[in-house]
Amino acid sequence: MEVIMLNLKFSDAKRPLISETRKKSARDVVIDGIQHQIGLLGDANYKVERTRYTKDSEGNAIRKSVAAPPKPWFWRATDGNIMVQVRYGHAVVVELQPGKPSIVAGKTEKEVITVLTQVVQAVKTGELDTQIEAAKAKAKRNRSGE
Numbered sequence: 001m002e003v004i005m006l007n008l009k010f011s012d013a014k015r016p017l018i019s020e021t022r023k024k025s026a027r028d029v030v031i032d033g034i035q036h037q038i039g040l041l042g043d044a045n046y047k048v049e050r051t052r053y054t055k056d057s058e059g060n061a062i063r064k065s066v067a068a069p070p071k072p073w074f075w076r077a078t079d080g081n082i083m084v085q086v087r088y089g090h091a092v093v094v095e096l097q098p099g100k101p102s103i104v105a106g107k108t109e110k111e112v113i114t115v116l117t118q119v120v121q122a123v124k125t126g127e128l129d130t131q132i133e134a135a136k137a138k139a140k141r142n143r144s145g146e
Contacts, residue, residue, distance in 0.1 A: 026136045030094060030123050033087055034116050036070040041109045041116075046070070074105065074112055081105070082112050086119055088135035092142065096131055 024032070039046040047067040054062050074084045083102045086094045093101045096119070103119075105112040122128050 026088070026132045027123050027126075027129070029136075030086065030088055030128075030132055031120055033070075033073070033089070034120050034123075037073050037084075038113050038116050040070055040072060041074070041113050077104075080107055082107065082109070084112060084115060088132060088139055092135045092139040094128065094131050094135040096128060 036046075036048055046069060048070050049065055049067055052064050052066050054064060056062050071090065073087055074082050077083050082105045084105045085102050086096060088094050095101050096103065103115055105115040119128075123132070
């Protein structure tokens with residue numbers, strides 16, 4: 001049997017797994033978190049849809065959507081300024097400057113929103129990629145129990 005070679009271009013690329021295509025980039029994780037904080041600052045009743053898994057009486061996993069407010073990344077310091085920590089996910093703080101995990105964001109919610117908007121722009125342009133990758137690595141270590 002003779003194989004006819006067509007004028008085709010071949011590649012060693014493999015189709016990505018569905019789980020890989022669903023994963024957010026580290027930048028997207030931080031930006032989503034900041035957007036939720038901005039939403040919370042603008043509306044005290046702001047809620048985020050989350051998927052929770054529970055087991056029924058027979059032990060089967062049940063997937064349920066719940067709406068809950070995000071945990072605030074900001075607080076008022078004793079001097080009256082609002083402090084903010086940028087996080088990767090829910091727990092790991094992204095240190096924008098080494099040894100200084102918090103940002104002095106101002107005295108009003110509007111000033112905090114302005115600061116967080118500036119951080120989003122820095123994340124989008126890649127200025128904080130090194131710090132975000134460090135936080136991502138730390139989060140991965142925490143999950144694996146190291």
